[in-house]
Amino acid sequence: MIDKFRNKFVEESLDNIHDLEEALFLLENDMDDKEIIERIFRAMHSLKGGGAMFGFNDLSEFTHHLETIFDLVRNDKLTIDNNIISLTFESIDHIKHLLDIGDITEEGDRLHQNQFIKRVQAAANSDSQTVTAQEEQISEIAPEKEIPSSQVYLIDFLPNEDILRNGTNPLYLLDDLHAMGQAKVISFIQNVPTLKDFDPINNYCHWQILLNTEDSINDIKDVFIFVEDECTLNINPVGKGNILELKDVQELITESQKNQVALTVESLNKFSAKREEIAPQESKAVNASTPTPKKTQQKEHKISSIRVASTKIDELVNLVSEMVTIQAQLHLYAENDGKPGILQLAESIQKLSRQLRDNAFEISLIPLQSELMRFQRLVRDLSNELNKEVDFVIEGGDIELDKNIIEHLTDPLLHIIRNSMDHGIETPEERVANGKPANGTINFKAYYSGASVIIKVTDNGKGIDSEYVRKKAISKGLIDENAELSKKEIFDLVFLSGFSTKEVVSDVSGRGVGMDVVKKKIGEIRGEVTLDSEIGVGTTTTLELPMTLSIIDGLLIKVAGNQYVIPISSIEKIHALDNSIKFTKNFNNVVTIEDRQYPYINLRNSFNEDEPDSKTGEEQIILIKYEEKLVALLVDQVVGEYQTVVKALGRFLKGQDNISGASIMGDGSISLVIDTNRLIHNELAKKYQKE
Amino acid sequence: MSGKPLSIISFYINNEVFAIDTLKVQNILELKTYTKVPNSKEYLLGVINLHGNIFPIADLRMMMKLKDFENTVDTSIIVISNDGKPESMIGLVVDSVKEVFDLSAETKLEEPVISGSTGLINSFIGTIKHNEDFVHIIDINDMVKEIEK
Missing domain, CATH: 4.10.860 (DNA Excision Repair, Uvrb; Chain A)
Incomplete structure (x- = not known):
C-alpha cells in the first residue's frame, strides 16, 4: 500500500523536477523574475514536504537546504547568478538520484550528500561569490550558523542637544542598528519645545532601541564610536532569545511609545523566547507560506488537463x-x-x-515539449563541458506525436544533438576567427507535413566534408573507389554501420553508438533519417516520422490465400509479371526489370507455402526499399491500398520473424503486416548460410 | 505444481477428459476461420480476432502429439489468459468442451499416472475422479511457458 503512494510521489516529484528545470531555464534568461523564483520555490517546497511524508528523508533534508537559497532570493537577500543556477541544476540531478535510491544507505552516497549540502549552504551564505572556493571555509562556519545565538539588547541613546552641529545625523545610527538585526525603536519627543523656543539646529529627541542581533555588544558600541562624547549611551542585554517576537514585548513597546515612558532592563528581563533556536527559521517559514494561498488558488484554476493511465488510453x-x-x-x-x-x-x-x-x-498523442527539456539540458551541460557557447532554439515544441514514437525518439535525438555539439559547433575562438558569431546555434524545428512529422536539427557549425566522408567510406570498404555518388548518397553513407568520422573517441559522442543506430532506431518506428551539410555553414539532420504507430497506409496483398499488408512507405514500385520481366536462369534469386537486376524473394518460399501448379496471371513484383538497395518481392496478388490499424500479435508471437503485427479488415478478417526489413534481412542471411 | 483451483472447466481430447482452471478462461468459441501465421510453430494454427484483440490459437491435440483427429461441430476454442492481460490471450483448440464444476475442499488431487509421452503438455496440477471420469487438470502456467519458448 505504502509502495503505491511512494510510486505516486516519485511520479509527482518527477513532474515537479520537470517544472523546476523549465523554470530554471526561464530564470537563466531573466534572473529578476519574481514569479519564476516563486515557482521554483514552490516546486522545491512540494518536493521537501512530500519527501518527508513518504520517507525520503535525505531528499527532504537536501531540498530544504536548496530551498533556503531561493527563500533568500525571493526575500531579496541573495541575487541569482550563474553559479546558483548551475548548482541548482546539479542539485536537481542529485534529487533525481535520491528519488531513485530512496534513503541513503551507502557510505559514498552519504559523503556525497553531505558535501553537496555544504556547497548549497555556502551558496546560501555567500552573496554572489564563488561557491566552490568557499567550500572549505564554510564547513567550519556552517555549524555555528545552524544555531544562531541571538541576543536582544536594550539601547538607551540620549544624544546631547548640540549633536547635530557636528554633522552627525542620529537617524543614520539608527539605520546602522537596523542593519545588524531586528530592531524596534521607541522615540521620545517629550523634550521638544514649543515652536517659539525651537532651534532647528538643536536636537531635542532621544531614543530607546531594542535590537535582536547575533553580533556582540562591542559591535553595537562600534556604531556609536564617533558620537561617544556627544551622547549618553547605555547598552544592556535583556531577556533570553529573540523576545521581540513575543506579543507581550511588542505590546510593551507600543505602550512605551504611546505614553513616552522609557523601558527598563528589569521589565524586559523576565521575558524569554522559548523556542529560541527555531524561532528565526520559523519566522521565515511563516513569511514563506503567507503570500502563497492566492497563488495556489490561481494554479488550481489553471488545471485544464488530467492524468490518465496510458493503458486506459490504449484500451x-x-x-x-x-x-x-x-x-x-x-x-x-x-x-x-x-x-x-x-x-x-x-x-x-x-x-x-x-x-x-x-x-x-x-x-x-503527446507534445514533443515534454522531451525537449532533456535536450535543452544536454546542450547546456555540454556547453560547459566542451567550453562552447551554444544557443538551443526550439520551434514547434507543441507538435504532437504518439507517445510510443516519442519514447523511441529520445535516444536518437540525444545522439544527433550530441554530435552537433561535439563535431559540429566550433569553439568560440575558432568561430570568431572564421567570421562567425562566437555563440553557435542548434536549431530544433518540428512541423507537420502530410501524415508525417518532420523534425530538423540544424547547427551552424563547421559542417561535414563530403569528400572526407567519401574517402573514409572507401577506406572502410563501404563503397568502390570509382563509384560516383551524389552528395545525398555520400551523406547517406554516414548511416552505414561501421562508420564514425571522428577518430578520437570522446566522452561526448562516440560511445560506440553511431549514426547507423540512429537510423535503425528511427526505422523501428517507421521513420526516415537523412543528413545534409555544407562546409563552414552547418549540418542538418532531418527525421521524418509517422504521426502515429497504430495506423499505417498499407498495400494489401495475397500470398497462398492469406492476406498480408506491406507498409506503403517501404514500397518503391509495383510491376505486373509480364514478359519484360526476366528471372535469371543461372541464379534463381535475381530478376531483371527494365534493364536492372534486383535480388528477388518469392514470398511463398519465405512463408513455407507450396508453389501453385499454375500462374494465375495476377502475380506482381513489388520493389521494396531495403537499406540502400531495392529488393523485389513476388506476391500472388495485389488487392489494393488500405489505411489500417496495426495491432500487436500478443506475447506468444512476439518473437515472430517477418511479421510485425496484424490488422483487422472491414469484414472482420485478419491480415498480417509484413516487416519487410526483417523479412529481407532473414532471407539474405539464409542465402549466406547456404553458402 | 500450482495450487488447487476452486473451479475447473473440463474438455475432451481423444476421448479423455482434461481440465483447466475456470478463472483463467475468458471465452469459449467454435473453431471457425483463422489466419495462418507463416514461420510459426506447427501447433499454432494461426491468429483469430476477438473483440479487437488478435491472438494465436494453439491446437492442444497437436501439442499432445496426437495423429488422427478431425475437427467436428463440437471442436472448440477455449480462450485463456493466465495473467488476465489481453496480450497474454491464447486460444486452446480441444475436441469438445464438457462441463464446468466446482472442486470441493474434500476433493483430493492425485498424482497423475503417466505412462508414455503426453507431448508438450507435461505438467499437471493433479488428477481427480469426477463421476465416472478421471479428469487431468493441466497446469496452465507451465503450458504457457512451453508455448512461449
Whole structure:
C-alpha cells in the first residue's frame, strides 16, 4: 500500500523536477523574475514536504537546504547568478538520484550528500561569490550558523542637544542598528519645545532601541564610536532569545511609545523566547507560506488537463478501432440491403465513428515539449563541458506525436544533438576567427507535413566534408573507389554501420553508438533519417516520422490465400509479371526489370507455402526499399491500398520473424503486416548460410 | 505444481477428459476461420480476432502429439489468459468442451499416472475422479511457458 503512494510521489516529484528545470531555464534568461523564483520555490517546497511524508528523508533534508537559497532570493537577500543556477541544476540531478535510491544507505552516497549540502549552504551564505572556493571555509562556519545565538539588547541613546552641529545625523545610527538585526525603536519627543523656543539646529529627541542581533555588544558600541562624547549611551542585554517576537514585548513597546515612558532592563528581563533556536527559521517559514494561498488558488484554476493511465488510453484506442471495424461491416450490410433508412443510419454512424477515431488517436498523442527539456539540458551541460557557447532554439515544441514514437525518439535525438555539439559547433575562438558569431546555434524545428512529422536539427557549425566522408567510406570498404555518388548518397553513407568520422573517441559522442543506430532506431518506428551539410555553414539532420504507430497506409496483398499488408512507405514500385520481366536462369534469386537486376524473394518460399501448379496471371513484383538497395518481392496478388490499424500479435508471437503485427479488415478478417526489413534481412542471411 | 483451483472447466481430447482452471478462461468459441501465421510453430494454427484483440490459437491435440483427429461441430476454442492481460490471450483448440464444476475442499488431487509421452503438455496440477471420469487438470502456467519458448 505504502509502495503505491511512494510510486505516486516519485511520479509527482518527477513532474515537479520537470517544472523546476523549465523554470530554471526561464530564470537563466531573466534572473529578476519574481514569479519564476516563486515557482521554483514552490516546486522545491512540494518536493521537501512530500519527501518527508513518504520517507525520503535525505531528499527532504537536501531540498530544504536548496530551498533556503531561493527563500533568500525571493526575500531579496541573495541575487541569482550563474553559479546558483548551475548548482541548482546539479542539485536537481542529485534529487533525481535520491528519488531513485530512496534513503541513503551507502557510505559514498552519504559523503556525497553531505558535501553537496555544504556547497548549497555556502551558496546560501555567500552573496554572489564563488561557491566552490568557499567550500572549505564554510564547513567550519556552517555549524555555528545552524544555531544562531541571538541576543536582544536594550539601547538607551540620549544624544546631547548640540549633536547635530557636528554633522552627525542620529537617524543614520539608527539605520546602522537596523542593519545588524531586528530592531524596534521607541522615540521620545517629550523634550521638544514649543515652536517659539525651537532651534532647528538643536536636537531635542532621544531614543530607546531594542535590537535582536547575533553580533556582540562591542559591535553595537562600534556604531556609536564617533558620537561617544556627544551622547549618553547605555547598552544592556535583556531577556533570553529573540523576545521581540513575543506579543507581550511588542505590546510593551507600543505602550512605551504611546505614553513616552522609557523601558527598563528589569521589565524586559523576565521575558524569554522559548523556542529560541527555531524561532528565526520559523519566522521565515511563516513569511514563506503567507503570500502563497492566492497563488495556489490561481494554479488550481489553471488545471485544464488530467492524468490518465496510458493503458486506459490504449484500451480506448483499441475499442474505437474495433468499432470502426464493426461500422465498416454495418456499412457493407446496409449497402447490400438497400433500405434507405438503414443506409442513412449507417452513414451517420460512419461519421460519428470517424470523429471518435480521430479524437481517440489525438488523445494518445503527446507534445514533443515534454522531451525537449532533456535536450535543452544536454546542450547546456555540454556547453560547459566542451567550453562552447551554444544557443538551443526550439520551434514547434507543441507538435504532437504518439507517445510510443516519442519514447523511441529520445535516444536518437540525444545522439544527433550530441554530435552537433561535439563535431559540429566550433569553439568560440575558432568561430570568431572564421567570421562567425562566437555563440553557435542548434536549431530544433518540428512541423507537420502530410501524415508525417518532420523534425530538423540544424547547427551552424563547421559542417561535414563530403569528400572526407567519401574517402573514409572507401577506406572502410563501404563503397568502390570509382563509384560516383551524389552528395545525398555520400551523406547517406554516414548511416552505414561501421562508420564514425571522428577518430578520437570522446566522452561526448562516440560511445560506440553511431549514426547507423540512429537510423535503425528511427526505422523501428517507421521513420526516415537523412543528413545534409555544407562546409563552414552547418549540418542538418532531418527525421521524418509517422504521426502515429497504430495506423499505417498499407498495400494489401495475397500470398497462398492469406492476406498480408506491406507498409506503403517501404514500397518503391509495383510491376505486373509480364514478359519484360526476366528471372535469371543461372541464379534463381535475381530478376531483371527494365534493364536492372534486383535480388528477388518469392514470398511463398519465405512463408513455407507450396508453389501453385499454375500462374494465375495476377502475380506482381513489388520493389521494396531495403537499406540502400531495392529488393523485389513476388506476391500472388495485389488487392489494393488500405489505411489500417496495426495491432500487436500478443506475447506468444512476439518473437515472430517477418511479421510485425496484424490488422483487422472491414469484414472482420485478419491480415498480417509484413516487416519487410526483417523479412529481407532473414532471407539474405539464409542465402549466406547456404553458402 | 500450482495450487488447487476452486473451479475447473473440463474438455475432451481423444476421448479423455482434461481440465483447466475456470478463472483463467475468458471465452469459449467454435473453431471457425483463422489466419495462418507463416514461420510459426506447427501447433499454432494461426491468429483469430476477438473483440479487437488478435491472438494465436494453439491446437492442444497437436501439442499432445496426437495423429488422427478431425475437427467436428463440437471442436472448440477455449480462450485463456493466465495473467488476465489481453496480450497474454491464447486460444486452446480441444475436441469438445464438457462441463464446468466446482472442486470441493474434500476433493483430493492425485498424482497423475503417466505412462508414455503426453507431448508438450507435461505438467499437471493433479488428477481427480469426477463421476465416472478421471479428469487431468493441466497446469496452465507451465503450458504457457512451453508455448512461449
